[in-house]
Structure formats: C-alpha cells, structure tokens
Amino acid sequence: MANNPSIPASVRDHSVPDWYQDAKPGIFVHYGLFSMPGWAVVSEGDITQTLKGLGWSGHLRVNPNAEWYLNTLRIKGSPTQKYHPATYGANFSYADFVLAFNQANTLCDPDSWAALFERIGARYVVLTSKHCESFHLWPSSHPNPFKQNYTARRDIVGELTALVRARGMRIDLYYCVGFDWSFNTTPITSRADLGLSI
Numbered sequence: 001m002a003n004n005p006s007i008p009a010s011v012r013d014h015s016v017p018d019w020y021q022d023a024k025p026g027i028f029v030h031y032g033l034f035s036m037p038g039w040a041v042v043s044e045g046d047i048t049q050t051l052k053g054l055g056w057s058g059h060l061r062v063n064p065n066a067e068w069y070l071n072t073l074r075i076k077g078s079p080t081q082k083y084h085p086a087t088y089g090a091n092f093s094y095a096d097f098v099l100a101f102n103q104a105n106t107l108c109d110p111d112s113w114a115a116l117f118e119r120i121g122a123r124y125v126v127l128t129s130k131h132c133e134s135f136h137l138w139p140s141s142h143p144n145p146f147k148q149n150y151t152a153r154r155d156i157v158g159e160l161t162a163l164v165r166a167r168g169m170r171i172d173l174y175y176c177v178g179f180d181w182s183f184n185t186t187p188i189t190s191r192a193d194l195g196l197s198i
Contacts (some may be wrong), residue, residue: 009045015090023123023170026130029113030067030128031156036097036104037087040066041079056191070094071179074187097146098135110156114163124170129157131174134182145181 041052043064049058062079063072072080073094085092114175117125130136135150143151154197157173164171179188179197 013145019170020124020146025120025122026124026126027117027122027127027139028128028174029160030131031069031135032128033094033101033133034067034069034131036101037069037084039083040064040069040072056194057189060189060193062188067128067131067133070181071187074181074185075189091193094128094133095150098150101135105152105154105156108154108156110160111163113160114167114169117164117169118167122169124172125160125164126172126174127157127160129173132176132179132181133181136165144182150182 011076039064043062047059049063050064054062061072062074071078072078073084077082088096127137131139134144134147135152137152139153139157140151161171
C-alpha cells in the first residue's frame with residue numbers, strides 16, 4: 001500500500017494508533033437495513049476464486065455479501081433480482097424494509113452484544129453506522145433528501161457506544177462515504193464502477 005500511487009499520501013503514510021497494535025481481537029458488527037433480507041448468493045469460494053472465475057462483473061452480479069443486497073438487486077438478471085420479488089412480492093421495494101427493521105429493532109438488545117464482546121475478550125468494536133445503502137442506525141436530524149424516513153428510529157449507535165465503553169472497550173463507527181446508493185441508483189457492475197484502475 002505504501003507504494004501505490006492511486007492511494008492519497010495522507011492514507012499511504014498514515015500510521016495506526018498505538019493502542020491498536022495490541023487491541024486484538026476486534027469485532028466488526030455488520031448490522032443495517034440489509035439485515036432484513038439477510039440474503040446473498042452462497043459463494044463457491046473466497047473472493048479471490050470468484051474474481052478469478054467470474055471477473056469483476058460476474059462477482060458483483062452474484063455478490064456473496066448480504067450488505068450489498070441493494071446493489072445486487074439493481075443488476076438485471078442477478079440471482080438477487082430474481083429472489084427479491086419471489087420472496088417479498090413484485091411491488092416490495094428495498095425501502096419497504098424500513099418499517100420491518102424499525103419494528104424488529106425494538107427487540108434489539110445491544111447490552112447482550114456488549115456483554116458477549118467483553119466475555120470473548122474483545123478490545124474494540126466497529127459498528128456499521130451507515131453502509132452504502134445510506135440507512136442510518138440512529139435517528140438522524142438530517143433526513144436523506146431522496147428517501148423519506150430512511151433512518152432507524154432507535155439510536156443503536158448511541159446505545160452500543162455507551163455500553164461498549166462502559167465495559168472498557170473502544171468503539172469505532174464505519175460510515176460509508178465511498179458509495180451512497182440513495183444518491184446514485186446506477187448499480188456497480190464492474191471494476192471501473194468501483195473506481196479501481198483497469
């Protein structure tokens with residue numbers, strides 16, 4: 001990474017904080033609107049094998065990551081595009097998951113998460129506060145200009161942050177800015193769409 005000219009110098013030359021050197025293990029919590037369908041194509045191998053066999057376009061069409069459900073749903077003929085209407089109905093949009101998420105989220109128990117992380121000896125936790133789909137895990141006072149009520153009603157970010165810190169662990173938030181699928185509805189279907197050089 002240090003010799004990659006496509007990565008800005010501020011990132012190439014950045015050192016991780018001292019605390020991070022010994023902060024193992026860490027927990028990365030992928031939780032968001034994509035948790036409602038919780039579905040993706042089952043991959044026959046790891047990403048390296050999939051890319052080698054299918055190329056970027058093929059891999060993105062059968063993306064095995066559930067958090068990329070919305071992007072894969074937008075790719076014509078993808079397994080996700082076939083699965084979604086067969087499972088939820090022809091008129092059920094991705095945004096229709098918001099109501100179900102907010103209802104289910106009332107049962108979420110972040111205290112049990114934090115207790116589990118502490119029990120297994122985690123030193124830090126990273127929560128997806130906003131993934132590429134642009135759904136916030138807190139009741140944002142800045143609404144999405146393209147999607148009405150497209151935010152969690154419950155402040156999972158604030159609750160989990162307080163609970164993790166109270167147990168002596170660090171918490172960081174993953175907030176996706178590289179892609180925002182509510183501002184750009186064109187699916188990512190190639191390596192070039194990802195911003196990677198060809």
